[in-house]
Amino acid sequence: MEISSIIMIVGIVFVVLSLFFKDKSSKLEKELDDLSINIYQETNSLKRRIKTLEEELLVEPNFQVKSPNLSxxxxxxxxxxxxxxxxxxxxxxxxxxxSQNTPKANSxxxxxxxxxxxxxxxxxxxxxxxxxxxxxxxxxxxxxxxxxxxxx
Structure with a gap:
């Protein structure tokens, strides 16, 4: 047999064997998608919590911390x-x-x-x-x- 026919047979065998093995890249892509969705959901949850805290503390949304280099x-x-x-x-x-003896309002x-x-x-x-x-x-x-x- 010639070398080219041997190489062709080996190639066909590898193609057939690859059909029997599971594709791990699709599993990895699914895990990556799940991870990115979880990160997105947690980020949104944190943003809602921060907004709630800002509303409770009545802090302006554009609040900026002043630099520590005050005069x-x-x-x-x-x-x-x-x-x-x-x-x-x-x-x-x-x-x-x-002032325990003074009457307090109901509030x-x-x-x-x-x-x-x-x-x-x-x-x-x-x-x-x-x-x-x-x-x-x-x-x-x-x-x-x-x-x-x-x-x-």
Whole structure:
């Protein structure tokens, strides 16, 4: 026999043998598709969770963290505003602990974060309607917070 006929017979045998073996590439493609779908679903789930947290915390969607290289004046302003908020929280806690004999309204106590947010928005000159839209509080609750200076 000639060499060309031997090579042709070997080639035919390999083609026939390849038909009996499973195609692993289709299985790999299916696994890859499943993985990409799972990643897409988890990404969407995380985006929904982040959006929910932003809505709960009333953070603007385009919120950006400021660089840590603040000037000395900005650092002092930030520390001063932090100390004001801390003093308001302490006053609210003190007032809440020592006002057990005063009758409370039927509503739950307002979170100190919301109180400081209402005061900050009021300081920015926003109206009670605008503050009410940005928070979950009613007009009466906002007026009470502003009138008491944050002390509940």
């Amino acid at each position: 000395q004046k900005k650092q002092q302003d930030a520390m001063g505003s932090f100390q004001q908020v801390a003093a308001q929280v302490k006053a609210a806690q003190f007032y809440g602990a020592h 739950k106590p307002i979170n100190s974060i919301l109180v400081s947010q209402v005061l900050a928005l009021n300081g920015q000159g926003l109206s009670i309607d605008e503050i009410s839209k940005r928070s979950t509080l009613s007009h009466a609750q906002i007026q009470t917070i502003i009138a008491n200076g944050g002390i509940q």
